[in-house]
Amino acid sequence: MMPPLELLDFLRKEDGFLITTHINPDGDGLGSAIALSMSLQGFGKKTVLLCKDPVPHQYRFLPGHEGFHTFDNVKDFENIILVDCNDIDRITTDKSQISNLKFQISAVIDHHESERPFGDIRWVMPDSAATGLMIYHLIKELGIKITEDMAVNLYAAIAVDTGNFRYENTTSGVLRAASDLIEAGAKPHVIYRWLFEAWSEGRFDLFMRVLNTLEREDGTAIVKVTRRMFEETSTSPDDTEHFVEFPRIMKDVQVSVLFREIDDTHYKISLRSKDDINVARIAEAFGGGGHKNAAGCRIKADFETAKKEILTQVKRFYMSDTA
Amino acid sequence: MMPPLELLDFLRKEDGFLITTHINPDGDGLGSAIALSMSLQGFGKKTVLLCKDPVPHQYRFLPGHEGFHTFDNVKDFENIILVDCNDIDRITTDKSQISNLKFQISAVIDHHESERPFGDIRWVMPDSAATGLMIYHLIKELGIKITEDMAVNLYAAIAVDTGNFRYENTTSGVLRAASDLIEAGAKPHVIYRWLFEAWSEGRFDLFMRVLNTLEREDGTAIVKVTRRMFEETSTSPDDTEHFVEFPRIMKDVQVSVLFREIDDTHYKISLRSKDDINVARIAEAFGGGGHKNAAGCRIKADFETAKKEILTQVKRFYMSDTA
Numbered sequence: 001m002m003p004p005l006e007l008l009d010f011l012r013k014e015d016g017f018l019i020t021t022h023i024n025p026d027g028d029g030l031g032s033a034i035a036l037s038m039s040l041q042g043f044g045k046k047t048v049l050l051c052k053d054p055v056p057h058q059y060r061f062l063p064g065h066e067g068f069h070t071f072d073n074v075k076d077f078e079n080i081i082l083v084d085c086n087d088i089d090r091i092t093t094d095k096s097q098i099s100n101l102k103f104q105i106s107a108v109i110d111h112h113e114s115e116r117p118f119g120d121i122r123w124v125m126p127d128s129a130a131t132g133l134m135i136y137h138l139i140k141e142l143g144i145k146i147t148e149d150m151a152v153n154l155y156a157a158i159a160v161d162t163g164n165f166r167y168e169n170t171t172s173g174v175l176r177a178a179s180d181l182i183e184a185g186a187k188p189h190v191i192y193r194w195l196f197e198a199w200s201e202g203r204f205d206l207f208m209r210v211l212n213t214l215e216r217e218d219g220t221a222i223v224k225v226t227r228r229m230f231e232e233t234s235t236s237p238d239d240t241e242h243f244v245e246f247p248r249i250m251k252d253v254q255v256s257v258l259f260r261e262i263d264d265t266h267y268k269i270s271l272r273s274k275d276d277i278n279v280a281r282i283a284e285a286f287g288g289g290g291h292k293n294a295a296g297c298r299i300k301a302d303f304e305t306a307k308k309e310i311l312t313q314v315k316r317f318y319m320s321d322t323a
Numbered sequence: 324m325m326p327p328l329e330l331l332d333f334l335r336k337e338d339g340f341l342i343t344t345h346i347n348p349d350g351d352g353l354g355s356a357i358a359l360s361m362s363l364q365g366f367g368k369k370t371v372l373l374c375k376d377p378v379p380h381q382y383r384f385l386p387g388h389e390g391f392h393t394f395d396n397v398k399d400f401e402n403i404i405l406v407d408c409n410d411i412d413r414i415t416t417d418k419s420q421i422s423n424l425k426f427q428i429s430a431v432i433d434h435h436e437s438e439r440p441f442g443d444i445r446w447v448m449p450d451s452a453a454t455g456l457m458i459y460h461l462i463k464e465l466g467i468k469i470t471e472d473m474a475v476n477l478y479a480a481i482a483v484d485t486g487n488f489r490y491e492n493t494t495s496g497v498l499r500a501a502s503d504l505i506e507a508g509a510k511p512h513v514i515y516r517w518l519f520e521a522w523s524e525g526r527f528d529l530f531m532r533v534l535n536t537l538e539r540e541d542g543t544a545i546v547k548v549t550r551r552m553f554e555e556t557s558t559s560p561d562d563t564e565h566f567v568e569f570p571r572i573m574k575d576v577q578v579s580v581l582f583r584e585i586d587d588t589h590y591k592i593s594l595r596s597k598d599d600i601n602v603a604r605i606a607e608a609f610g611g612g613g614h615k616n617a618a619g620c621r622i623k624a625d626f627e628t629a630k631k632e633i634l635t636q637v638k639r640f641y642m643s644d645t646a
Binding site: 164165166167168170171172173174175176178179180182183188189192193196197198199200201203204208211212214216247248249250251252274 | 487488489490491493494495496497498499501502503505506511512515516519520521522523524526527531534535537539570571572573574575597
């Protein structure tokens with residue numbers, strides 16, 4: 001995985017970089033931005049980290065996470081680098097913040113599909129498991145030694161986006177990079193604990209309440225989370241992250257669906273599937289979207305009606321997908 | 324990780340090998356034995372796989388798993404190799420089967436601590452994350468090409484014993500080997516699904532019932548499984564594998580305990596801990612044993628009494644461990 005020469009030249013020649021990632025930042029965006037910033041600083045460059053939102057609690061173990069600035073503290077900058085994000089409109093929801101941001105050259109380093117051609121210099125690799133993997137190769141190519149702090153950030157970035165090496169994007173190159181990062185000081189079990197085993201008691205209680213609503217119909221598992229559950233467990237919608245994936249632990253579950261109650265007649269729906277069942281097509285039937293195995297949509301109806309509609313679509317597409 | 328020359332000579336010079344593993348075989352023992360057998364066959368040797376117990380259902384995806392023989396079908400053999408096991412008494416519970424087994428030379432390849440010096444040739448490496456990792460290095464050292472079937476067996480062996488690369492034993496060498504095995508044809512997400520996402524509906528129901536019994540006291544989580552739960556979900560004690568680990572997902576849970584009801588006044592207890600809390604010392608207080616973070620024991624008392632006794636010991640050792 002070779003970064004474009006144009007990007008390497010840009011990083012070598014320029015002196016000051018504003019490095020930012022998308023709103024609602026995740027471990028890949030944060031770890032990638034921090035590691036890139038550290039490596040450029042080690043190279044004698046001036047960098048500033050920018051993020052619209054505060055670093056979520058589960059990522060506050062990342063060395064350097066306290067270095068992020070908000071838009072209020074950031075002045076004009078010569079150059080901007082978007083990391084794990086390929087559109088300037090995704091770095092904030094406040095358009096005035098974007099129009100106030102002045103920069104000369106923009107660069108994009110990302111592994112998401114790109115919808116608009118933002119960026120003077122673009123390195124977009126949808127085949128890369130994580131942006132952290134691209135940053136790892138970039139740092140190596142720049143000839144910078146990977147410190148322990150960089151290694152923790154990059155390992156975490158890769159672990160988040162590969163589900164700790166269990167998703168289909170776990171290639172030999174992913175494990176080779178992760179192996180190198182361990183050599184540089186990343187501790188897999190410590191990072192795993194921070195990323196995947198730092199639930200609050202309230203979140204655990206919520207998880208149990210949600211799973212206790214489980215209904216199964218053929219190969220589809222349905223669970224529900226209500227406003228009352230959040231109240232009773234002092235939790236928020238963020239705490240439901242990954243819940244929808246859990247019922248897939250059952251061999252015979254092909255599609256897993258989480259209904260989140262917005263109000264009595266409005267549900268936000270997350271869908272997950274195995275193998276070739278394309279839940280994006282199901283979500284699209286309700287005006288939503290996503291990827292083959294992970295998608296989402298909204299339905300304005302009471303729970304029983306919404307559930308029935310989803311099951312009808314699942315059956316329709318499942319039948320055609322597996323015919 | 325270099326296999327002893329004596330072992331390499333033995334494998335190169337001899338022609339027939341009986342390869343076996345421990346009773347209640349796990350993915351590391353089975354995958355290691357199968358991969359070793361395949362590699363020696365590729366080398367022109369005659370091998371026979373032997374296992375006292377049938378291959379558990381979750382490992383029946385391993386290519387070559389159907390090749391295991393039981394003791395009834397196995398005749399005298401020149402050489403025997405114990406894999407993921409270092410004591411001949413652990414290959415069967417039936418002593419007459421051992422005394423009927425005739426062989427000339429015995430070899431041991433294992434990563435468990437050894438209590439007795441069984442084996443003419445011994446390669447025992449407690450620092451290795453998995454026996455599968457040792458077999459990987461052995462096959463490489465013998466100069467044999469790793470086929471896709473061997474790679475799947477070895478990757479599965481390593482994934483099982485590292486908790487899919489989340490335990491403390493996940494070293495850079497582990498990931499480097501796993502990376503090589505992907506190159507040779509192992510598919511991480513497919514193997515993950517077989518190993519960790521192939522629960523029956525009954526097992527899921529049992530899991531929910533068990534977690535619904537959760538009690539927390541300070542940093543200790545306690546769950547219970549009863550005979551009635553097994554009946555109601557058509558499951559068996561094997562189905563509780565990994566259940567005790569789950570409550571550790573909570574940040575503030577340091578010790579997790581599963582009580583399995585044998586009868587009203589007899590419980591089998593599994594203990595798991597984080598970091599430096601040594602649950603083996605707690606288990607030993609009741610005549611059990613194990614490792615620092617995973618141990619077990621039995622208590623002959625009703626549930627409330629047994630629970631109280633365990634909590635008393637947890638407090639005692641937790642206080643001294645963290646003092």
